[in-house]
Amino acid sequence: MKKIFLLICFMICFSTVANALVVTYPSSQNVVVDESSIFFLGKIDRMEKVYINDKLVIPSKSRAFSYFTTLKDGENIFAITKKDIWGNVETLQYKIIKDTSKKAKFVNEFVEAPSKYYVTTKNDVVLRNTPIDAGMNRLGYLPKDTKLVVDGVQNQFSRIYLAKDLYGWVKTSDVSVLPIIKEKTLSDNDEQVENEEPEFVYTPNTxxxxxxxxxxxxxxxxxxxxxxxxxxxxxxxxxxxxxxxxxxxxxxxxxxxxxxxxxxxxxxxxxxxxxxxxxPSPITKSNYSNKNVKVVIDAGHGGNEIGAVGCLGHKEKNINIEIAHKLKRLLEFHNFEVYMTREKDEFVSLQNRVDFAKSKDALIFISIHLNAVPISSNPALNTGTIVFYFNPVAKSLASELANEISKEIGTQNNGASQASFAVIRPTEYIGVLVELAYLCNPKDAPIYKSKFFAHRSAQGIYKGLVNYIQKTL
Structure with a gap:
């Protein structure tokens, strides 16, 4: 009788605390996308099974799950059903519409035009070596009223003549044609008439x-x-x-x-x-001191910018700031001069983060993040730690950080990779962006949900930084 009573209490206890079906991504049940695939993220209780369109979803040991699927054109309906051991059934319906009609379609074809002078219409116009608005193709930043020789267009870019067989590209929306003043002459009946538009004549810039x-x-x-x-x-x-x-x-x-x-x-x-x-370098091998090393720690996202959301519901911005504070205390304990772009849950623009680091004359800039993937990628196939750099001088720092972080937190070491993120593009400091683990991969969930994750991440960053300095001196 006592055993039956305990069994009934056990069943009542678990039935009363049964969780609702948790899907952390997509955040809305009605979504319009312009890709050919999508994924679902969430968590599954030990006492339940989850099906997506009648297909059983297998969670990881942490009970996190990801489900990747292709989409057909138009409307796609997904029924996500939870069944628990007591026979309770709950279903959420997601309507995903694949609509590629508004996706930018570029014809990768250069259209040559007669050479003309154009001028930039604003400051910091990006001069690129390819007509692509992304990637490692930046050559310089042109101020307003920079005179350019334009000889054609491709997609949304104008081609700039630099030298024989050498061209740059700027966005066509960032330049305007420089009018050519047409000469006037007297006609046979003494009336002023404009000549035909003259050929392009180069004006020397000495x-x-x-x-x-x-x-x-x-x-x-x-x-x-x-x-x-x-x-x-x-x-x-x-x-x-x-x-x-x-x-x-x-x-x-x-x-x-x-x-x-x-x-x-x-x-x-x-x-x-x-x-x-x-x-000039603030440190040398002969007079090295941690006190002379200024480090700016950048906790990614914040405020209404949440960042990625994990399978188990963790918000990236919260993990980032926890790690940043632990890293700050650790670096200060070792006498580094440390600043943070944000110290609480608040939104800070990318430009303000950059300006802050420059104002502190930082030697090192470390931006802390957790990774995610676009909906065109399968979350289960992406795991590990990667550290990004933009300027070649930061490559060795990125490599040392990736090595030490992956050792400390137990992730796959994906090494250093060059990428064009706004906060690490400036050349006034040595900047890296750390992606510690993938929030969207169920296998990485036990790593970032650990109560030691922030501490170990900070330890890995600190060790990588020290290694980099010692090897560079």
Whole structure:
């Protein structure tokens, strides 16, 4: 009798705490997408089974699940059904509409046009070496009223003539044609008439002077007649500045700058004056001290920008800030000078994060994140730790961090990879973006849900940073 009573109590206890069906992604039951696939994320209680369109979903040991599926054109209906051991059934219906009609369709074809002068219509117009609005193709940032020779278009980009067989690309929306003033002559009856539009004539852009600034020797200054296109390319050891279209069309002036260890630099152009500043290293092997190393920790996302959401419902922004605080305390314990772009749950724009790091004259910038995948990828096939860098000088830091983090938290080491994220593009600091684990992969869930995850992540970042400094000195 006592055993029966205990069994009844056990069943009542578990039936009263039975959880509702939890699907953490998609966040809405009515979704319109322009891809050919989608995935579902969520968690499954030990006392229940979940089916998606009658197909049993197998969770990981942490009870997290992901389900990846292809989509047909138009409406796709998914019934997600939970059945528990007491016979209770709950079903959620998701309507996913695949609509590619609004997806940008580009014809990858160059349309040549007669050469004309254009000018940039705003500051920081990105000059690229390919007509693609992404990736590792940035050459420089042009100020407003930079004069450009445009000879054609491709998709949403205008092609810029730089030299023989050398071209750059800017967004067509960022430039406007420079009107050509047509000459007027007198006709036979003494009336003024406009001539036919003249052929394109190149106007020379002359270097007036160049060299180190006498008041500030850290500045190397090139003064030209007007703003002109330039590129700034680094291989991690030196920076090559190229200035285009000078005394004659296609002429290039180049200058190499040796970066040294912990190389950082900046460049600005205004009214034809190009200032290149190679920043001195704050640390050397002979006088090294952690106190001279300024580190900015960037906890990704925050406020109404949640970031990724994991299978078990964890919000990326919360994990990021927890790790950031532990890393700050650890670095300060070892006498590093440390700053944070955010110290609480608040939204901080990407530009403000960059500006903050520059204002602190940071040597190192570490942005902390957890990874996710686009809906076109299968979450179950993506796992591990990866550290991104943009500037070649940061590659070795990214590698050391990936090595030590993966050891500490037990993830697959995916190494260092170059990528164009806004917070790590600046050359004024050595910046990396850390993706510790995949929130969307059920197999990574036990790692990031561990109560030791933040501590171990901070330890891995600290060890990687120390290794990088010691090997670079």
């Amino acid at each position: 270097i007036l002077n160049s060299g180190k600034d006498k008041d500030n020797p850290e500045i190397y200054r090139i003064q030209v007649t007007n703003n002109t296109p330039y590129s700034l390319v680094s291989d991690g050891n030196k920076v090559t500045l190229s200035v285009y279209n000078l005394s004659r069309i296609g002429e290039i002036a180049t200058k190499d700058f040796q970066m040294g260890k912990f190389g950082r630099y900046s460049l600005s152009m205004k009214d034809g004056v190009i200032d290149f500043i190679l920043k």
